[in-house]
Each structure stands twice: as C-alpha cells, then as structure tokens.
Amino acid sequence: MEQLRKSYHGTEVLRGIDLTVEPGQVVCLIGASGSGKSTLLRCLNLLETVDDGTVWLADESGAEQDVTDPRVDVDGVRRRVGIVFQAYNLFPHLSVLQNLVLAPTRAAGVSRQAARERALALLERVGLADKAGAYPDALSGGQQQRVALARALAMDPEVLLLDEITSALDPLLVGEVLDVVKGLRADGIAVVMATHEMAFAREASDVVAFLADGEIVEIGPPEQLFDAPRDPRTAAFLARFRS
C-alpha cells in the first residue's frame, strides 16, 4: 500500500497509509475504535474505493497489479484476497460442507468433487471434520468462525484479511480460532488482521502496526511495539491493556 487515502463525507479516515506485507507474514493492526483498521481492510478487499494512493498485489512471478485501478477485475482480486469479519456470515440454509463448496464451484470453476475434497481437508485442519453435515446454527461461535476461516481458505487466497474475528466470541473460544490463524503462516498466506487481542498480536505476528486517526503511528516487530514503543501515543494506547 502506498499513500492510501480515504475520506467519508469530507473527513479523512485513512491519511496516507504505507504498508508492505510479505507472503507468509502475519501483520496485526491495532488501535483505538475509529482509527481506521476496518476501513483499511475494506479498501484492500475493494469493498470501498480509495480516494488516492495505490495497492499493489504481486504474484509469484513478481508481476504487480494495481488493484485500485477502476478497470480491475474485482472478483479476480477477491479470489486472491479473502476477508473474514467479526460476524461469521455463514449461509444459514447451507451445511458446513456446502458453505465451503459454494464459492469454489460457482466463482472459481473448481469441480464439485475437487471442491468437496478440499473442503473436507480444510475442515480437518480447523478441527471440524465431524461437522461437515451440520448447519451453522448448531455450532458454537468459535466453531462457526473456524468454518468461516475454512471457507475463506477454500478459495486459496494469497492474502487473508481478518477483521476482529474473535471479538464476538466467548473468551474461552478465542484461542481455538487464533490457533487456526497461527497455522496459516506455514502456507505462505499473508494475513492482515485487525485485532484487540494484544496477547495474540504479541505472540503470533511478524509485524504490528499501531493506527491512530487514520495513520500508522508506529510499525515494527511485536517486541518493539509492545516492549519499547517509540511513540508516546503507542505507549498510551498499550497502557490501557495493562492493569
């Protein structure tokens, strides 16, 4: 991302965001409510248009695509950049397996058989192999959110955007969801995650970015951000999480 800017009704809520995310990196966005974390993620998934600046998406060959170009293939970008929200948004009338098979067969041209096999493997991976036939309302919040992650992974994204995926969960269920996120590193998927889970950000991210008022105030490895913040605003924000 280069100098990304976004305003709503004349108020700038992203004020020149520069951020580079490498394959396999977990980048956590932290910051107060209203600092711009969700807006940033939504711009990356083309759910919002940006007013200025560029988002480059590089493929394995190194070729870069400007995804903010108005002529871009939006569905093509969304296949490469998945997003999971706080509310699980599973299709309630479809079984867990059907939830996972739908997009790959409809939008990515994968055969039913291949999509099914991949879905079952992903369910195994998120610890829900036995829930393939269940409907979302029969699952706990943590289970639903793991299905939502598996559903995003079923599209084989290169980048996964996660917006507060644990904030609607019972604290006891947070760990099981975050364990799935930790496992993504091994696949080379880049993860950009807005979170209020400071313990997770410290333990599992490669880079932490602290946002305030639409700007990245400070960015660096978690040890730096949490143990030796350079900006007084970072220190003040983090102090709220220590009691």
Ligand SMILES: Nc1ncnc2c1ncn2[C@@H]1O[C@H](COP(=O)(O)OP(=O)(O)OP(=O)(O)O)[C@@H](O)[C@H]1O
């Ligand atoms: N669709 C919208 N229309 C108008 N203003 C918006 C819209 N979406 C977000 N905003 C404003 O943009 C700013 C950034 O909001 P955003 O949702 O990105 O914050 P956030 O960091 O995700 O906060 P939280 O931690 O509460 O989720 C806020 O001032 C918000 O009110």
Ligand SMILES: [Mg+2]
């Ligand atoms: Mg938000």
